[in-house]
Amino acid sequence: MQILNDPAKAKPRKLKGRPLRSQSIGTKLTEQEETAVLAAAQYQGKSPGEWVRDTLMAAARNHLSSDDFALLIEVQALRLLLINALEPLLRGDKMTADQFKEMLRYVRANKRKAAEDTLASYAERSTDQI
Numbered sequence: 001m002q003i004l005n006d007p008a009k010a011k012p013r014k015l016k017g018r019p020l021r022s023q024s025i026g027t028k029l030t031e032q033e034e035t036a037v038l039a040a041a042q043y044q045g046k047s048p049g050e051w052v053r054d055t056l057m058a059a060a061r062n063h064l065s066s067d068d069f070a071l072l073i074e075v076q077a078l079r080l081l082l083i084n085a086l087e088p089l090l091r092g093d094k095m096t097a098d099q100f101k102e103m104l105r106y107v108r109a110n111k112r113k114a115a116e117d118t119l120a121s122y123a124e125r126s127t128d129q130i
Helices: 032-041 049-058 066-090 099-128
Strands: none
Touching: 032 049, 066 099
16 A cells, blocks of 8 residues: 655755755743743744744844844934933023924934934944954
């Protein structure tokens, strides 16, 4: 009798546009570390293995996590606000409430681009040094 779809003879398949993951790196965690990893994975709606893989790859590629990028965006917002608010004040000009509201709109609209530009400038510097 011939067995159809014998798993022993099956070829490794490509999963939706990515190669099969066949390599493994292990580590040991304390109970507290495991609890932290499980909580972080659950918070992001990922399995622990997926969260660990994503976190490792982001670190390996020197990318920011989404939380870190969100913080960078807000730091850039504060920077834009300070630069744009202090310049006219240092010249002795006064700022109206409407001008301040417009400045806040400008900051809101441009803070993400400012963060991306900052990251790009650091990436260019690190490639220039290679």
